[in-house]
Amino acid sequence: MNTTTIILALAAIVAISIVVLVISQMREKARIDRVRRITALEDSYKRCNRLLSELPGQYLTGDLKLLLLKRMEDACNDLARLKSDQPVEQWLESVVQFKTQVQENRDEVRAVRIDSAEKATYVKELLQNLFKMIEAMHKSGRIDGTTAKKNLKYVLFLVHKTHADLHVFQARDLIRQNEIRKAIHAYHLASTEMGKSKDNPLAMKAVKSFRIRIKELEAMNADGENSSSAESESQLDKQWDNFLHDEEWKKKADYDD
Secondary structure, three states, X not given: OOHHHHHHHHHHHHHHHHHHHHHHHHHHHHHXXXXXXXXXXXXXXXXXXXXXXXXXXXXXXXXXXXXXXXXXXXXXXXHHHOOOOOOHHHHHHHHHHHHHHHHOOOOOOOOOOOOOHHHHHHHHHHHHHHHHHHHHHHHOOOOOHHHHHHHHHHHHHHHXXXXXXXXXXXXXXXXXXXXXXXXXXXHHHHHHHHHOOOOOHHHHHHHHHHHHHHHHHHHHHHHOOOHHHHHHOOHHHHHHOOOOOOHHHHHHHOOOO
């Protein structure tokens, strides 16, 4: 075997080794990319499921629920194509059943009271996640601009509602302690929070109701009435608990119409 043949043989071996190495690296890259995509899709599904189950039921409109379920359904379909090890078929079946319940208005609404700073902070965190998810769906083309804008504005309204809920709870507690001036201040804070959603008619009705409540308390404080009287005379506080799903409250709150 002459020198030229040896050199060609060595070059062939090197070339084959490089090709094998490149193919191996491409396969590994594809495997890592597949794992990364599966993990991201599984996280997306679980994040949406968490929002559906942990956000206060009165916060979730039918549109928001369907938006979350659409994202979960898309994630399941993508996971099925990638052959995920998760029980994707069961997930998808559950999503489809829930979607049907929402469309037929048969889903259960689990109302949650925002009665502590910790709970308000947690709900705000969930709403921030929901906001980011809607933005991502819009950027990826899963929803159009009109749908995204409408739902993003509503989520911001819910953030303000969460803070207002906490101030209302604090105001009630202050009334029980006969701290009327502090209670009035808490209602002012609640009114300010709802006033941040000026383009939402329901928020403006809430502002009107808070102003009426403040006037009630100021009159009682001036007359020297005690906290039990102040607490018992407030129907608005009771109606506030059903603020997002009580049509009767919405009618009563519209005092200027």
